[in-house]
Amino acid sequence: SQKIEQNSEALNIQEGKTATLTCNYTNYSPAYLQWYRQDPGRGPVFLLLIRENEKEKRKERLKVTFDTTLKQSLFHITASQPADSATYLCALGPRGSTLGRLYFGRGTQLTVWP
Amino acid sequence: DTEVTQTPKHLVMGMTNKKSLKCEQHMGHRAMYWYKQKAKKPPELMFVYSYEKLSINESVPSRFSPECPNSSLLNLHLHALQPEDSALYLCASSQGISGAGSNEQFFGPGTRLTVL
Numbered sequence: 001s002q003k004i005e006q007n008s009e010a011l012n013i014q015e016g017k018t019a020t021l022t023c024n025y026t027n028y029s030p031a032y033l034q035w036y037r038q039d040p041g042r043g044p045v046f047l048l049l050i051r052e053n054e055k056e057k058r059k060e061r062l063k064v065t066f067d068t069t070l071k072q073s074l075f076h077i078t079a080s081q082p083a084d085s086a087t088y089l090c091a092l093g094p095r096g097s098t099l100g101r102l103y104f105g106r107g108t109q110l111t112v113w114p
Numbered sequence: 115d116t117e118v119t120q121t122p123k124h125l126v127m128g129m130t131n132k133k134s135l136k137c138e139q140h141m142g143h144r145a146m147y148w149y150k151q152k153a154k155k156p157p158e159l160m161f162v163y164s165y166e167k168l169s170i171n172e173s174v175p176s177r178f179s180p181e182c183p184n185s186s187l188l189n190l191h192l193h194a195l196q197p198e199d200s201a202l203y204l205c206a207s208s209q210g211i212s213g214a215g216s217n218e219q220f221f222g223p224g225t226r227l228t229v230l
Contacts, residue, residue, distance in 0.1 A: 009154075034218060043118075043204050043221030044157065089156060093217070101170060102219065104156035 003027065004105040006090060012111045019077040021108045023090035026071060028103070030092040033066055033073050038087045038107065047088075048075075080112045118222035120205050126228045129195060135225045137188040137205030146188040147219065148180060149204040157204055163188060164210070195229045202226055 007022035023033070032051045036044035050057045050066040050073065057064050063076040077084050087107040094101060118139045127133050137146065145164050149157035162170035163182040177199075179191040188205055206219040 036221075041202070041224070041226070043206070043224050044219075046218040046220065049218055101159055101162070104158075106154075106156050 004090065004092060004103055006088075006105040006108045008108055009106070010109045010111065012113065013080055015081060015112055015114050017080055019080045019084070019110055019112070021075040021088050021090075021110070023073040023075070023105055024071060025092055028071075028092055029095055031095040032093045033064075034091045034093065034102065035062075035064055035073075035075050036089045036091060036104075038089055040087075044089055077110075080110075082112050082114055085111050118205055118207055118220050120203075120222035120225050122225060123223065124226045124228075126230065127192065127195065128230050129197070131195075132191070132193045134192065135190040135203055135205075135227075137190075137222055138186055139207040139220070140186055141207065141220065142185075142209075143207035143220070144185060144210050145208045145217070146182060147206040147208075148188070148190050149206065149221075150199075151202045151204055151224070161190075192227075195227075197229050200228045 003026045005024045013019050032049055034049045035047045037047055038044040048057055048059055048062055048064045050064050052068055054066060061078045065074045073090060087109045089107040090105045091102040121136045125133060147162050148160040150160055151157045159172050160174045161180045166182045166185055177194050181189040202224040204224045205222045208217040208219045
């Protein structure tokens with residue numbers, strides 16, 4: 001069956017360090033992968049998208065990589081700040097007839113402490 | 115305007131009530147979505163509308179009835195819900211739906227629904 005796994009439910013790091021979040025998938029062939037941030041009681045907010053033919057994307061302190069051989073995406077936040085504390089969700093956009101559908105992982109709750 | 119709005123923010127209803135959730139966007143997006151999210155779980159897709167037509171129904175029970183009156187509005191009509199339907203209901207929109215495109219989704223803040 002299809003599965004998306006995000007490395008851990010919770011990740012705690014010290015301010016200033018780099019946070020690395022992992023998204024692994026099985027039995028998918030995604031055309032693209034997206035990362036979202038979600039704060040408690042709020043809707044997810046889009047952060048970055050990476051397509052299957054791209055290895056890396058950057059936006060300010062954020063970097064995402066995509067390895068279709070390993071079936072894995074890594075999401076990095078450099079120089080992390082307490083304001084980065086949130087749940088981060090990866091979402092896969094499958095190819096084919098399932099247009100408009102995004103499959104979300106469970107998310108990783110990141111806490112950045114001062 | 116890059117916002118998706120949802121009303122109400124909170125809703126408490128009994129199992130025999132009929133209520134509606136509303137969603138609005140003015141970004142010119144042609145695809146709109148309803149998701150259900152339980153605590154500490156990922157959003158689960160319920161329905162997708164593309165150009166005001168229902169294109170995906172994820173086998174959602176008929177007690178949930180979506181409606182797209184125009185390209186900016188999306189409603190979710192609720193009737194005879196069960197306590198297990200209590201969740202955060204999220205609306206989202208995107209420029210379109212395409213297997214090859216990006217189509218990042220813009221989410222509203224959600225409606226917190228409690229069914230008694």
